Amino acid sequence: MSKYYLLLLALVSNFTFSQTNNNGEVKTKDIEAVILQDKSDPRALEILRKVNNNYLFNSPESLPSYSYKSYEKISLDFDQDSIKAYNDFITQRIDSLKRLPERPLKATERKDSIESVQFAKLAGQSKLFLWERASEILFSSKYGEKINILDNKISGLKEPLYELMAFRSNRTQIPKEIKEENRNLYRYFLTDSLDIDGRENYVIRFRQTNYRETADKKKFTGYIYVDKETFGLKKIESNSTIENEGSITSTWIYNGGKWFLLKEDYKLKLNNNLLNTGLNPDRKKNKEEKKRDHENTKKFGQYAYATADYFDFKTNINSSSKDFQGYTIDVKNSDGTLIDQYRTSELSKREEETYVTIDSLSSKYKLDRKAKALTGLLKGKIRVGIIDFDLARVIGYNKYEHFRLGAGIKLNERFSKYISPDAYFAYGIYDEKFKFGAGVDLRTSLQKNSFFRIEYFNDVMAAGRFTENLWNFRMKIMSSGVAINNNVFYRYQGFKVSYENDLTNGLTVNVAAKKSEEQSLFAYNYKDLGNQFDISSAVITLKYSPKSKNIMTPEGKFTYEQNFPEVYFNYEQGFKGLDGNFNFSRFDVLFTQNFKTKLGVTGIRAYGGLLVGDAPIWKNFTMNGLANGRNGLNFNLTSYLGFATMEGGKYFNDRFAGTYLTHRLPWYFKSFGKNVSSFDFIYRGVIGDMKNPEYHQFEFEKLDHLYNEVGLEWNNFLSSQFNLGFFYRVGHYNTSSFKDNFAIQFKLKLLGF
Template structure:
């Protein structure tokens, strides 16, 4: 059962119905003889590519989101089960196998082995009676060009869980996404052929057959993986059928319907074979298995492999609805009901006996196997946490590296909503291998409501940080992880100890504000003096942070707001005001801002990060801005991991400014290719630039330089390098800071693909 829920977590967060699926009612199929008569070559038919290009070009016009408003309902169901044709054979096999085991002599077992053996038998019987997993969701989708999208969860039901999984409720279907089979970047994964024309519902449609690349024999090239049906008049998608090139590995079908001149997704179905058999059916009573037993187990697991099934029906479509602003308030997703009591009225077909039995059987096992706790633990991983009972462990604090501490080991814990829905204490500690010192901190969140993100926070801290770090307030987990190595070659650190009180509130779905007051004692951990006043100061300040992310999609969960889809543009603004009052040593004003945007045109995908900072008044060097160099500064080879705001060729900890502006530009070329495997590769041109100044560098008595000329580096990044999950980048420094040494100017970077732009 553990493996079953692990798979569901991965399936729903990564696949998210990224492909669409089946029905054949009222649809005429193309003639097989006509299709097979087509002479196939290992390249696509230009006529088919021309049609698909028009489908892409007109996709936004044909999309329902080009309307002023609309609404519809959806019913979705996901399950794990055997292939329907093998269930009877499986039950016969299990019955015979258990009977044969009873005739064997009883073998001595250790307690864990006996438990595993009993569990294996029980689960094997269970799989013959019901599905291994079943989840249903009913939703109402509202859209307004003025207010955006609003999703109301009308009901939700999941086998084995007493409490709803809000993160699961938020998983995305394919209804607003371009299917992968027609995306321009995936053209090299398929070969397309215009093979027929067919009438569907009184409208003429092109039939484009396609097959995946990678067939080894000429005979294989005659096989098709699926068909794309394109409406001749509008170039809207009517239907896509897709099958894996390996028999019985999976099938996907999507169907659209024309309503008010726009193509709404009507139905999705898919069947996906699981790579790992979630239910071991060897049922061998002996502790050690012979080679014959293992071979037989492998054959049985292949024969009775499990599949993930998903269906979605969209109905009650209405256009030009009245867009009442009250209906769009709050987060993107609003949960109206989640106990499963109303799901029956939204089902588009009755549950089968096997599906009904799933709820009964799996629910009975929930307490025994602690399915609620395990499922909650898995959803915690989406936020970078491991949940054990009432405690969440912060994955980001386990290990880190910087030039001051070298390896930093630690742990962070936070009491979650199982402890209290309104009060959540937390604490952390860390130990630096090189400086041999402990760092620690703690705090408590006090929520004011369960309807949205709104809480007070009190905290104490005693830690170290690289001087001049750009603010990461309100950044999400992915952004912080990506920027974690920005100080990897910066040894200019300072210690800060003190208290902070803050209040955070989501004013709207896209606007968050955080107001804080902080009192701290801060000390340089390097040779430094500011205006001959020493290297230790008391800082009293107030901070306000704004985050504006109008297109991101959120849902409120018992553990707080969860952003299930981060969309651009985004804007972050921080303003810190230091006071001489309240025992502070300095008056200063510190501003920093970050703007991000990502958009696609016919010339490719362009990403922009524009950021900058300004400090006015008296403040030590760590309140100024370092320029985020990642290079080691030695005469050797520059190799580093990418960071959100870092420069691959710039020496770490070398440049500091009291004002600066920077830009990170990336442009993905509309040329996609496949080396091997299933991933499509592409290239990004990248430019990074920054310029600033320091008004009185002599006030800061330590070895550094101000960066008052434009620093430029250009690069080329190979996405999905050799079809892996990594991007490989090559960067070169140009302009004013270019030197005569190639090694100084050149750097190589690696980036994990899932970190995104």
């Protein structure tokens, strides 16, 4: 029972209603039959071009302000036409099992058998999962978007899942079926026009390009209805090319001169295997039982159903800054007591029974605990009671420690809403040394991200790393291998006190003071002063992410949608007067942006750093080389700011500027399987200098010419979840050896840009 429940939670935690939906009153003419060809109708492509050109103008977000409400429902169930057959099948199976001769069973086998029978009966009486959400959406061109959760109800869980509560629908996104970059994934045909709600619409049929059969108009996978006057989308219907695999329908309504999404319906087949091998498939069976199960087995498909209704549209509303204070999502109520006020249709008997049935099973199968554990995985942690285990600290690899094994724990809000201690330890296989740290967060507010932190640390780090303060989990994971071929490490031990506060939804500030003892772990001498120093400094970090969307949860702020642009700024000031050995100022900044044009999607990372004053080499900046520096092939994993062809730990500067450019070509194709592939062109460049390299008495080079590498990345390589990149070094640092200049790089797709 629980694994299927968690399967749907995993689906909806990253769920987007894919673009399409139904239920406009359609007065149709007879649509002419069309002979399928393997190229699109130019008339249909021209209409779709105008749809894209007018999309922003037709979007409600081109208005000064608006508001509306929504009611959304997600469930897990059998196909409606299969429920009676399923119940008949279960009854027959139970009767047949009763007639079998009894044989001795172990206690665990008997328990599993009883639970299997109970669950089989319950699955026929109710849905397996049900979740409802009611929201109010406000928009202002001046203040942005605000979503008020009016109520929320989920079967089997006593506490709301805030990560689920923040899932994104497609109400503001361009449907994938009409995106220009997806044109070669479909074939489009203009078939007729029809009247919908008193407005004339073009009718465009489409099918996926891998569907080559001809002549039968039923082989079309969907329809697009386009308003003739405005070229706004009225409706999209999309079906899977495989029968009963799924369907999506979306309908828009014309209101205030703009097209608002009115309704979405989504049906997706999850699997075909639930209870398809008898009532107790887990216990060992003899040959006769297996044969009998095979003969009597029937398969019943499980589907995820999602619906969304949008209503109470208002344009040009009176709004003030108070209406948009706090994070993007504000939870007004979440206990399910008000949800019936916003339902756009009554619950069916199966849906009503779901809350009763699944709630009764919740404590037995510990669904609350397992659901919380699953949402923790999305943030890189495993939750067990009051303890969160940090997955990022379990294993790592670098040139100094080689494999690094460890563990990190943090007491969560179940321990205390305001106090959260944490600790970690790690052990390096190669250096054979333990590292550890401990700290405590003291929250000052439950309405937003605001807390003091005190911590102690005794650890090692690669010299010259770019500051990662306030980076999210995905960015840090991508950058975790930046020191994989850098053996220039230093040890640091000391204390730090900091305060972090979200001044607005998009602006975070962190101020800190730290005192540490730092020592090189390589042969080094700075200005004949040795290799061990006391550092006293203050640090201020700013993060500006005006378009990212957040929600406050009992665990703290959760960014459910990271949007660009983003700016990260760090300023560290070293003090000689507070028992520190040096006065210095260290600055670094990172700017990220991602934008789309007709030529494709372009991503930019621009970053740089400056060190002024006296400081050891690890306070300077390494250039993030990932290559091994040997004669073999350069093969590495991607890094957020790393260079695939640059030797690790070779270059250090006290000032530098770098850029990472990626451009995704608007050409999408399928090799095999279900994933769609594409190509990215990538350019990485960096240049800098060092004022007094002779102060640092160890072997390194300053990078004072432009370092360039270009690459081509194949996204969803062979329909896998990995991207494969090929990179080549050009310009001043190019050598006569192909192996030195060439590198292959792997990247996990989910890491994104």
